[in-house]
Amino acid sequence: MRYQTQRLAYPYFVVALLLFPLQVLVGLWLAANYFITMPQGLVDVFPFATARAIHTNLLVLWLLLGFMGATFYVIPEETGRELAWPRLAVIQLALLAGTGVSAVVGFLFGWTQGRPLLEIPLPLDLVVVAAALMFLGNVAMTAIRARRWTATQGALLGGLTFLALLYLFGIPFYQNAAIDWYYWWFVIHLWVEGAWELIVAALTAFMLMKITGVDRRVVEKWLYVELGVFLFTGVAGTGHHYYWLGTPAYWLWVGGIFSALEPLPIVLMVVDTFRFVRESRAPLQPRLTWIYIVGGVLLHLVGAGLFGFAHTLPQINYYTHGSQVTVSHGHLAFFGAYVLLNLTFMYFALPRLRSLPGGAYDQRAGHWGFWLMSAGVVGMSLAFAVGGVLQTYLERVGGQPYMIAAQPIRFWIFVAFVHGLVVLAGATVAVVHLLRLRAPVPPPATERAAGATVAVA
Amino acid sequence: MSEKAARWIFWVGTLVSLGVLVTLTVDTHARFAALTHADKLDAQVVAGKRAFERHNCNDCHTIIGFGSYYAPDLTRAYARLGDATTRCRLETPDVAFAASFRKMPQQHLSPEEVNDITAYLRWISEIENHDWPPQDSAARLARSTERLLAGASLSPAAALIAQNNCLACHSLGNQGGKVGPRFEWAGARHGAEWIAAYLGNPAKDDPNTQMPAFSTLSHDDRLTIGEFLVALAANRGER
Numbered sequence: 001m002r003y004q005t006q007r008l009a010y011p012y013f014v015v016a017l018l019l020f021p022l023q024v025l026v027g028l029w030l031a032a033n034y035f036i037t038m039p040q041g042l043v044d045v046f047p048f049a050t051a052r053a054i055h056t057n058l059l060v061l062w063l064l065l066g067f068m069g070a071t072f073y074v075i076p077e078e079t080g081r082e083l084a085w086p087r088l089a090v091i092q093l094a095l096l097a098g099t100g101v102s103a104v105v106g107f108l109f110g111w112t113q114g115r116p117l118l119e120i121p122l123p124l125d126l127v128v129v130a131a132a133l134m135f136l137g138n139v140a141m142t143a144i145r146a147r148r149w150t151a152t153q154g155a156l157l158g159g160l161t162f163l164a165l166l167y168l169f170g171i172p173f174y175q176n177a178a179i180d181w182y183y184w185w186f187v188i189h190l191w192v193e194g195a196w197e198l199i200v201a202a203l204t205a206f207m208l209m210k211i212t213g214v215d216r217r218v219v220e221k222w223l224y225v226e227l228g229v230f231l232f233t234g235v236a237g238t239g240h241h242y243y244w245l246g247t248p249a250y251w252l253w254v255g256g257i258f259s260a261l262e263p264l265p266i267v268l269m270v271v272d273t274f275r276f277v278r279e280s281r282a283p284l285q286p287r288l289t290w291i292y293i294v295g296g297v298l299l300h301l302v303g304a305g306l307f308g309f310a311h312t313l314p315q316i317n318y319y320t321h322g323s324q325v326t327v328s329h330g331h332l333a334f335f336g337a338y339v340l341l342n343l344t345f346m347y348f349a350l351p352r353l354r355s356l357p358g359g360a361y362d363q364r365a366g367h368w369g370f371w372l373m374s375a376g377v378v379g380m381s382l383a384f385a386v387g388g389v390l391q392t393y394l395e396r397v398g399g400q401p402y403m404i405a406a407q408p409i410r411f412w413i414f415v416a417f418v419h420g421l422v423v424l425a426g427a428t429v430a431v432v433h434l435l436r437l438r439a440p441v442p443p444p445a446t447e448r449a450a451g452a453t454v455a456v457a
Numbered sequence: 458m459s460e461k462a463a464r465w466i467f468w469v470g471t472l473v474s475l476g477v478l479v480t481l482t483v484d485t486h487a488r489f490a491a492l493t494h495a496d497k498l499d500a501q502v503v504a505g506k507r508a509f510e511r512h513n514c515n516d517c518h519t520i521i522g523f524g525s526y527y528a529p530d531l532t533r534a535y536a537r538l539g540d541a542t543t544r545c546r547l548e549t550p551d552v553a554f555a556a557s558f559r560k561m562p563q564q565h566l567s568p569e570e571v572n573d574i575t576a577y578l579r580w581i582s583e584i585e586n587h588d589w590p591p592q593d594s595a596a597r598l599a600r601s602t603e604r605l606l607a608g609a610s611l612s613p614a615a616a617l618i619a620q621n622n623c624l625a626c627h628s629l630g631n632q633g634g635k636v637g638p639r640f641e642w643a644g645a646r647h648g649a650e651w652i653a654a655y656l657g658n659p660a661k662d663d664p665n666t667q668m669p670a671f672s673t674l675s676h677d678d679r680l681t682i683g684e685f686l687v688a689l690a691a692n693r694g695e696r
Binding site for chain 1: 517527555581586592
């Protein structure tokens with residue numbers, strides 16, 4: 001850490017990390033609703049729908065806070081100057097955290113816009129827009145004053161601006177449900193397969209440059225290629241959500257072809273990461289940070305790339321659309337692509353924010369956190385996948401009524417629940433570990449030497 | 458690859474894809490009215506959509522496949538359930554799903570809200586979306602009904618033969634195994650009563666037989682199979 005304002009990342013990380021286990025806990029409650037028959041009296045006051053809104057909104061909020069914190073860490077170092085308005089960043093965090101609390105309390109009392117993932121009502125939307133403007137203004141002003149532009153910084157800023165603009169499509173009330181869902185995907189799809197991928201690629205490139213010491217020109221050249229392929233496949237790939245909502249038939253072709261190519265940029269990202277690791281000029285320390293980087297790109301590929309590809313072609317999607325297959329893909333993709341990236345960046349940045357010598361830290365509990373979480377989410381996604389295939393076969397192909405077909409799936413959601421307990425344990429360990437990072441005791445002499453090299457790099 | 462080529466890949470890839478999305482969005486917009494029957498999208502349907510969102514229905518149900526997966530898809534719910542059942546479930550879900558392992562919250566909808574949401578579900582049940590979802594597709598229902606009829610037209614004896622997996626050893630037509638005699642032949646040698654008794658205890662007639670006893674089948678069921686086999690033999694017309 002070279003700049004004082006990089007410390008602003010810390011409170012963002014803390015709030016994000018506190019929300020993460022809470023989100024998992026609500027997820028467990030959702031799973032329980034599948035295999036336990038909840039009494040009518042409880043369903044009337046706290047229905048599945050309310051808990052689901054809390055689960056998904058907490059996810060989006062903590063991931064975004066993590067991205068913003070990471071940006072505040074990256075921008076001073078990339079531009080070579082302090083953040084333009086540090087106090088504004090604090091106000092922005094207060095606004096967003098306040099929005100989160102109001103939204104959750106509001107949901108409990110039925111205050112909702114009622115559109116999945118975009119449930120927060122208009123007044124809160126406006127607060128989010130204000131906070132987003134503060135954020136973009138702050139970051140842009142820093143870059144403008146510095147007059148130094150890098151591809152990494154450009155990708156990060158571009159992704160964040162794109163993200164903020166797309167959010168606007170989700171705000172109005174649309175009379176026609178088909179048009180409503182059409183633009184709903186501008187927010188959801190173009191976030192997770194557009195803007196967020198830009199942010200992830202930029203943050204990964206930044207970390208790889210700092211840790212491996214590989215030349216910036218090489219890293220940024222491949223960043224351009226990755227992003228080009230991400231956006232080429234991802235933007236028109238929005239079409240894979242447009243098959244069945246009342247659109248012309250050409251979307252079956254456009255969506256099918258572009259989205260079938262969507263795993264390519266992720267493969268490229270995996271290849272690039274492995275290459276930079278191989279060419280690294282510095283020893284790869286601490287090991288846990290590496291496990292996170294490599295585990296992240298691999299689960300990104302499996303969850304987003306392979307599980308997504310499995311049901312993206314219209315011939316298959318006709319039967320799997322809107323089933324537990326989607327749930328399986330969603331969980332593994334969000335975890336592999338965005339949860340792990342956020343945690344990776346925190347493992348990269350927090351030791352530096354705490355001025356631990358050479359970015360080294362006591363890793364022991366962290367390994368447990370990573371493996372429990374990852375094994376839990378993989379197992380959970382596989383259980384959802386079995387449930388999804390069952391549902392597809394019984395309901396969609398066999399024509400059984402939904403509730404008859406739902407009966408045998410209850411067991412598989414129970415299996416997912418058990419894995420969810422493992423995820424909760426892992427997440428709690430990882431969060432506690434991150435919040436209490438300490439210098440390794442006693443620091444081995446070799447690691448100290450290695451750490452010194454990293455600090456210089 | 459040069460840095461310049463990398464930049465080209467980025468800009469060309471991004472702009473081509475964006476161009477495709479924007480062009481098709483403009484075209485799709487022009488066709489939404491026809492595909493969704495926008496002429497039937499009156500004030501009541503819009504009020505229904507608002508009520509649907511106010512009560513957060515979409516965080517349990519999917520509609521056109523989007524939303525949450527905890528409850529049935531509502532795209533064709535109106536067509537599937539009809540007007541009266543749709544209303545009943547909206548008004549008194551606590552009664553409608555009293556016996557179900559999954560409940561729907563009683564949200565005490567006003568009579569107007571029930572009317573509006575019903576109108577909204579009726580409107581959406583008619584949109585043209587390439588015949589999704591499959592479980593409510595008329596074309597696919599016709600096919601599954603055909604299959605059902607084919608199943609129902611099987612004779613009770615054929616059903617018993619299938620149920621007891623007789624074709625694992627015996628064959629019938631071009632199906633089945635070669636361990637035991639063909640069914641078309643078996644009935645030619647014995648009467649139906651004999652076959653019924655044999656099925657109950659094959660070892661009595663042939664101590665070395667591999668044929669298992671089907672003593673768990675009732676005498677009536679065994680007689681049904683016997684009559685079927687005798688009838689098959691009569692139809693062969695060879696001996």
